[in-house]
Amino acid sequence: xxxxxxxxxxxxxxxxxxxxxxxxxxxxxxxxxxxxxxxxxxxxxxxxxxxxxxxxxxxxxxxxxxxxxxxxxxxxxxxxxxxxxxxxxxxxxxxxxxxxxxxxxxxxxxxxxxxxxxxxxxxxxxxxxxxxxxxxxxxxxxxxxxxxxxxxxxxxxxxxxxxxxxxxxxxxxxxxxxxxxxxxxxxxxxxxxxxxxxxxxxxxxxxxxxxxxxxxxxxxxxxxxxxxxxxxxxxxxxxxxxxxxxxxxxxxxxxxxxxxxxxxxxxxxxxxxxxxxxxxxxxxxxxxxxxxxxxxxxxxxxxxxxxxxxxxxxxxxxxxxxxxxxxxxxxxxxxxxxxxxxxxxxxxxxxxxxxxxxxxxxxxxxxxxxxxxxxxxxxxxxxxxxxxxxxxxxxxxxxxxxxxxxxxxxxxxxxxxxxxxxxxxxxxxxxxxxxxxxxxxxxxxxxxxxxxxxxxxxxxxxxxxxxxxxxxxxxxxxxxxxxxxxxxxxxxxxxxxxxxxxxxxxxxxxxxxxxxxxxxxxxxxxxxxxxxxxxxxxxxxxxxxxxxxxxxxxxxxxxxxxxxxxxxxxxxx
Amino acid sequence: xxxxxxxxxxxxxxxxxxxxxxxxxxxxxxxxxxxxxxxxxxxxxxxxxxxxxxxxxxxxxxxxxxxxxxxxxxxxxxxxxxxxxxxxxxxxxxxxxxxxxxxxxxxxxxxxxx
Numbered sequence: 080x081x082x083x084x085x086x087x088x089x090x091x092x093x094x095x096x097x098x099x100x101x102x103x104x105x106x107x108x109x110x111x112x113x114x115x116x117x118x119x120x121x122x123x124x125x126x127x128x129x130x131x132x133x134x135x136x137x138x139x140x141x142x143x144x145x146x147x148x149x150x151x152x153x154x155x156x157x158x159x160x161x162x163x164x165x166x167x168x169x170x171x172x173x174x175x176x177x178x179x180x181x182x183x184x185x186x187x188x189x190x191x192x193x194x195x196x197x198x199x200x201x202x203x204x205x206x207x208x209x210x211x212x213x214x215x216x217x218x219x220x221x222x223x224x225x226x227x228x229x230x231x232x233x234x235x236x237x238x239x240x241x242x243x244x245x246x247x248x249x250x251x252x253x254x255x256x257x258x259x260x261x262x263x264x265x266x267x268x269x270x271x272x273x274x275x276x277x278x279x280x281x282x283x284x285x286x287x288x289x290x291x292x293x294x295x296x297x298x299x300x301x302x303x304x305x306x307x308x309x310x311x312x313x314x315x316x317x318x319x320x321x322x323x324x325x326x327x328x329x330x331x332x333x334x335x336x337x338x339x340x341x342x343x344x345x346x347x348x349x350x351x352x353x354x355x356x357x358x359x360x361x362x363x364x365x366x367x368x369x370x371x372x373x374x375x376x377x378x379x380x381x382x383x384x385x386x387x388x389x390x391x392x393x394x395x396x397x398x399x400x401x402x403x404x405x406x407x408x409x410x411x412x413x414x415x416x417x418x419x420x421x422x423x424x425x426x427x428x429x430x431x432x433x434x435x436x437x438x439x440x441x442x443x444x445x446x447x448x449x450x451x452x453x454x455x456x457x458x459x460x461x462x463x464x465x466x467x468x469x470x471x472x473x474x475x476x477x478x479x480x481x482x483x484x485x486x487x488x489x490x491x492x493x494x495x496x497x498x499x500x501x502x503x504x505x506x507x508x509x510x511x512x513x514x515x516x517x518x519x520x521x522x523x524x525x526x527x528x529x530x531x532x533x534x535x536x537x538x539x540x541x542x543x544x545x546x547x548x549x550x551x552x553x554x555x556x557x558x559x560x561x562x563x564x565x566x567x568x569x570x571x572x573x574x575x576x577x578x579x580x581x582x583x584x585x586x587x588x589x590x591x592x593x594x595x596x597x598x599x600x601x602x603x604x605x606x607x608x609x610x611x612x613x614x615x616x617x618x619x620x621x622x623x624x625x626x627x628x629x630x631x632x633x634x635x636x637x638x639x640x641x642x643x644x645x646x647x648x649x650x651x652x
Numbered sequence: 653x654x655x656x657x658x659x660x661x662x663x664x665x666x667x668x669x670x671x672x673x674x675x676x677x678x679x680x681x682x683x684x685x686x687x688x689x690x691x692x693x694x695x696x697x698x699x700x701x702x703x704x705x706x707x708x709x710x711x712x713x714x715x716x717x718x719x720x721x722x723x724x725x726x727x728x729x730x731x732x733x734x735x736x737x738x739x740x741x742x743x744x745x746x747x748x749x750x751x752x753x754x755x756x757x758x759x760x761x762x763x764x765x766x
Contacts, residue, residue: 449719450681494682494689494716494723517753539756543722568715572746582745623678624714 086139086164087239088131089176090117099178101239105133108144109170123148123171131162139177141168201267201279202292209356211300211310214365217358229258230366237374244281246378250337250371251284254349259363261349262330263291268343269298280345291350294332301334302344307365309333311356331356335368338375347371394425394453401426401456404463408603411435412506413559415632416443417606420625427625428455429567430462434470439506442470443629445565446499447518449540451625458491476503477550480514480541487542496540500565509557509633514550516541521565522587523557528595530587533563562605563631564590569624576618589616602632653694655687660710662688664695670704671695676712685720692724696734703734708741713750722757729758740765 086102100117109117112126119128125146132140142159143150151169152160160166168175210216233253240246247266254264266280277298283290300308311331331351338345347368351360401422408417416433428448435441446462448455465486469479480501487497498518502511513521513533517540520532536551557563566586573581581589593608600608606628613626654663660675671692679685695703705721707713713721728734738754740747742765755763 447715449715452681454681492682494685494719496715496719496722498715517756519749537752537756540718540722540753543726543757572714580746583749584745 086162087178088117088168089174089178090119091174091176092172099239101241102131102133102139103241107131109175110144110146117175119170119173121171121173124173128170129168138162141166146170201277201290203276203295204292205295209311211297211308212361213304213306213308214358214361217309217361220358220362222359222362226258226363229253229256230363230370233367234370234374237371238377240374241378243375243378246371246374247281247337248284250347250367251281253367254347254364255284255286259349259367260355260360261351261364262287263289264347264349265290266337267293267298267346267348268339269302269346271302271339271342271344277346288350291330291332291348293348297332297334297348298346301336301346305336307333307335307361307368309356309361311353331360333361333364335364337368337371391425397453397456398422398425401460404460405431406433408606409433410602411441412439413633413635414441414504414506415602415634416441417602417604417630417632419606419610419628419630421610421622421627422456422625423569423622424452426453426456427451427627428459429569429625429627430459431565431627431629432463432466433629433631434467436470436503441504441506441631442476442501443504443563443565443631444499444501445518445567445627445629446497446541447567447569447625447627448497449495454492458487458495458497461490462497476501476512476514477552480516480538480550484516484541485545488545491542496542498540498568502565504557504563504631506633509559509561511555511557511563513553513555514538515553519566519568519571519583521563522590523555524562524564524590524594525558526560526594526598528591530591530594557631557633559633559635561633562590562594562602563633564609564628565631566628567625569622569626570613570628572624573613573617573622573626574620575616576620578620581613581616585616589613602630605632606630653691655691662691664691664698666695666698666700668704669700669702670706672706673710673713675710677710677717678712678714679716682716682719682723685716688717689720689724692720693727696724696728696731701734702737703728704737704739706739707747707751708739708744710747711744712746718750718753721754725754725758725761729760735760735762737762737764742766 088100088102090097090100107116108127108130109115109119110126110128111119111121111124115127127144128146129144129150130142132142134140139162140159141152141162143157148171149156151157152166162177164177164179166177236249237246240249251264251266253259254261263283263285265283267277268280269277277293294310297308297310309331330353333349335347336344337347349364405418405420418431420429420431428451430446432444433441444466448458465483469482474482499516500518500521502513504511511533513535515535516538520535522530523533524530533555534553536553571581571583571586589612590609593605593612609630654661660677663672665672725736728736738751738761740751748765751763751765755761
């Protein structure tokens with residue numbers, strides 16, 4: 080049968096078992112290179128010798144990666160082969176055995192002891208048992224070193240077994256092994272409150288005597304105490320108990336909590352011969368149960384780490400995509416344009432853009448989507464597309480803003496909005512046409528260090544008011560050798576290590592200092608200096624908001640246009 | 653009725669027809685402002701004709717908070733059954749610009765910053 084999951088490779092060299100490796104993910108490469116997942120140190124092994132690939136049906140394949148000495152499966156050279164359990168992959172003197180469980184040994188696999196079918200019905204009994212005792216009630220257990228050794232092995236097996244059902248099977252199998260002497264072992268899920276019948280977590284493992292009756296008294300005790308308990312139907316020679324033992328089978332029973340949630344408790348229920356009602360067997364079962372819980376927690380943590388890794392990879396991609404939406408620094412006519420864009424999380428809700436227009440002017444836009452993270456980033460990405468489409472439709476500045484507002488009123492979730500500063504700048508004259516919707520006014524900085532806000536008419540932020548109010552365009556001018564800085568409030572609300580906010584005044588000062596100290600510098604250099612000044616102010620404090628700005632320098636040196644041609648549009652005056 | 657946490661307190665004082673904001677409001681998203689929006693809606697539905705939003709002792713209101721206030725103003729504006737007065741402090745420089753945003757959303761809001 081082809082394996083679908085829970086597959087392992089036993090890696091042997093000669094007669095020596097080197098290690099057992101769980102097959103995780105969808106692809107693992109074996110070879111000599113230290114970069115691969117399964118390193119096989121031998122000069123006769125190629126750097127990337129073979130790959131193990133899980134197909135969409137969960138089946139594992141082995142494929143030779145054009146290795147120098149080839150790959151054999153069960154003695155036959157292969158290029159690709161669908162693996163079945165017990166297949167032996169040969170790479171020179173290495174042997175990789177494909178097994179379902181880390182303990183599988185195809186050469187000496189013991190016959191499984193009886194395993195009941197999943198449809199088995201449990202028999203619950205309410206009959207009294209002897210005293211239900213916990214470890215506190217019993218003397219100090221004397222545990223044999225071989226038992227401890229077996230428990231150490233159990234821990235390793237559980238940590239190598241991904242599927243929780245298989246881990247429970249491993250635990251139950253151990254409890255009925257020759258080492259542990261249980262007559263039966265099963266996993267139960269019981270309701271902490273109410274009278275719901277216990278649910279079998281997997282078919283019972285039974286060594287002798289069939290599936291045992293389950294004592295409700297023992298289950299109630301383990302629920303009440305939350306710790307392992309032991310009871311025996313033949314503990315004291317009591318005639319009544321002995322009589323009952325005929326009904327419920329003469330036995331000792333151990334119940335060990337092994338997991339659960341607030342409403343349910345998962346229990347390892349093990350029956351022993353009646354004379355095993357001692358501290359030793361309770362302690363062994365308790366330790367085994369604790370190892371199971373620890374392994375379970377380790378697998379949960381591992382799964383969480385894997386999920387987190389996948390999420391972070393996706394966020395990293397999202398970060399890349401969002402960063403690509405920010406134009407590279409560029410020059411157009413007398414304008415030299417630099418960008419600053421830094422999301423406080425993987426992605427952010429800031430949007431910065433500059434679009435050269437057909438008439439030689441440039442549309443410069445900064446927006447800030449309310450909120451942070453992925454939700455805000457998705458809105459920002461939608462804004463990027465919408466702005467570019469509207470510009471290409473040839474809308475003027477005011478109709479463009481009105482269209483954006485309608486779009487956002489229709490699409491934004493409640494209590495969300497977007498602040499926006501959009502302006503069209505003429506490189507030759509420095510003339511500015513500006514629309515502001517709840518956004519901090521841009522700053523104009525001279526090389527002498529003077530800084531002022533440009534004149535604005537402030538509209539409500541976009542996405543709030545779905546009415547076509549008149550969009551008022553204000554006009555200003557960017558003199559030669561002055562810098563225009565558009566920014567989001569992440570800059571003005573940046574806090575330092577003492578939780579002191581920079582504020583607009585502090586930001587103005589920083590911009591003035593940067594401008595004065597960097598005469599003849601390019602917009603890229605000025606933007607870099609501003610980023611450095613902000614970082615110096617922030618120190619070790621953590622940014623709570625995205626930091627984005629556009630710095631437009633109007634210089635006398637007329638430069639050849641190097642800006643992105645793709646952005647050309649027909650925005651009307 | 654009061655909504656409060658370590659950093660902030662928002663209280664509706666019905667007899668004063670006032671919602672008082674104190675501390676720093678910098679919750680992560682508009683969703684996190686849900687209890688505060690509920691409090692504002694309770695104030696709206698209490699039958700008073702004018703509601704005072706008193707921000708004078710509020711040291712910070714982030715963009716999600718402004719969004720929540722804006723959404724509330726849009727609701728009140730549509731209901732046309734209550735007027736809003738906003739009190740701010742000139743000593744808190746951020747309030748001038750931030751609170752004027754509320755007036756942009758609903759020009760009939762009475763904004764007093766002193």
